[in-house]
Amino acid sequence: xxxxxxxxACSSNGCACVSGLTQGVYCGNCIVGAGTYAVKTKxxxxxxxxxxxxxxxxxxxxxxxxxxxSARCREGSP
Numbered sequence: 001x002x003x004x005x006x007x008x009a010c011s012s013n014g015c016a017c018v019s020g021l022t023q024g025v026y027c028g029n030c031i032v033g034a035g036t037y038a039v040k041t042k043x044x045x046x047x048x049x050x051x052x053x054x055x056x057x058x059x060x061x062x063x064x065x066x067x068x069x070s071a072r073c074r075e076g077s078p
Contacts, residue, residue, distance in 0.1 A: 010050050010058035016041035017051035024074035026051050027066035031073075038073065048072070 018032065018040050026038035029045035039049050039057060048063035051074075065071050 008060050010060050012058045014042055015039060015049060015057040015059050017049065017055050017057045019053065019055035021051045021053060021055075022074055023050075023052045025049070025060070026073055027063065027071035029067050029071050 017026065017038055018036060021032060021038060026032075026049050027045070028037070028039050028043045028047045028049065030038045032038045037043055038051055041057070042059070043049075044059070046062050046067035048060040048066055050058050050060065063072075
């Protein structure tokens with residue numbers, strides 16, 4: 001299933017998320033406020049990212065739901 005990201009490597013590639021988010025999986029096109037993307041550095045709209053509350057980030061790579069209106073914003077266990 002495309003939602004099973006826990007078996008995929010999450011690459012620490014220098015991406016960064018805005019701080020203060022609930023930890024979870026955010027698509028690159030996920031908007032979390034007044035036009036603010038969850039991923040602020042090295043954002044790729046079709047990739048899924050793990051964001052931590054402190055702004056930490058890693059990149060899971062392409063996910064089929066990312067880049068679309070149905071893109072996930074914080075899915076999966078914290």
